[in-house]
Amino acid sequence: MDETSSPQESRTPAPGTAGPGTSAPTNARPLTGRIALVTGATRGAGRAIARELAAAGAEVHCTGRSAPGDLSDYDRQETVEETAELIRAAGGTAHAAVVDHRDIAQVTALLDRIEDMHGRLDILINDIGGEAYVEFDTPLWEYEFDRGMRLFETGYLTHLITSRCALGLLIRNSGGLVVEVTDGTREYNAEHFRSTVFLDLTKTAVDRLAFAEGHELRPHGCTAVSVTPGWLRSEMMLDHFGVTEDTWAAAAAANRGRTDVVPPYEFGISETPALLARGIAALAADPERARWNTRSTSSFELAGHYGLTDVDGSRPDTWRFMAAFETLPVESIETDEFR
Incomplete structure (x- = not known):
């Protein structure tokens, strides 16, 4: 299938829910046996995605830069180990690792550990955003250059570096999935300037990365897609x-x-992070996920396609x-x- 085809032809229901015109699936843990890596899993969307993948049966490696006594640039108390503990408390399997994904040596070491443990990687979720460095409505000539580059490196280069290290392992088995989490659909970003040059380039580059990855992954039976939440x-x-x-x-x-x-x-x-997480878990469980390859989609579109809602029943x-x-x-x- 080429990148212009519509995934709406497929109506595979999400884990634990019924899609349009379907009955509830019998397999409540359709990702059992799958190995997943979720970057930026300390809080927000990354934490929710890690928990949802684990709830569907995947064994999840969670990474982030926040550890007790060593907080990231957001200066918040959540840690990646807490995410893993939440997964374990719910009966799932998770591994936490403090990794700076701007450092290719650290990412290489992480993927070596995953290869040693499992010999495979089935799902890669690149969910590092860099929003801590955004200066909204600041023109390029006034933007502090080092801060702008920190945004670009954190919000985009982390995705590129992680994929560079991970995709050789992911393509060993057909059916692998890469999700690049960004801000804004391809259609929306094509018509809208995203406040500052650094932010605009970062978020559109992430989407383009998924498009390019999809072309290289297709011959290996794997899929790449960019996904955006709404207002998280x-x-x-x-x-x-x-x-x-x-x-x-x-x-x-x-x-x-x-x-x-x-x-x-x-x-x-x-919307809560759960809407995005539920959609990504459903996509990962969809045997026809290749229909989404190279595409840009949203939490709203995934929810509609797979018959999902947010925690309050809204979409x-x-x-x-x-x-x-x-x-x-x-x-x-x-x-x-x-x-």
């Missing part, structure tokens, strides 16, 4: 806006039409909402229409 309601974002999972919706709704308060009204379209369509938000008065937009 992560632990860090909730803390940034001073809200919780219990209060965010009411707080956003109360701020309709205002730009001087947080959280903004459009935060009402946000937020962030990118359609953002397009409407650009052209219509904010007072006329109901976030519920996009959930």
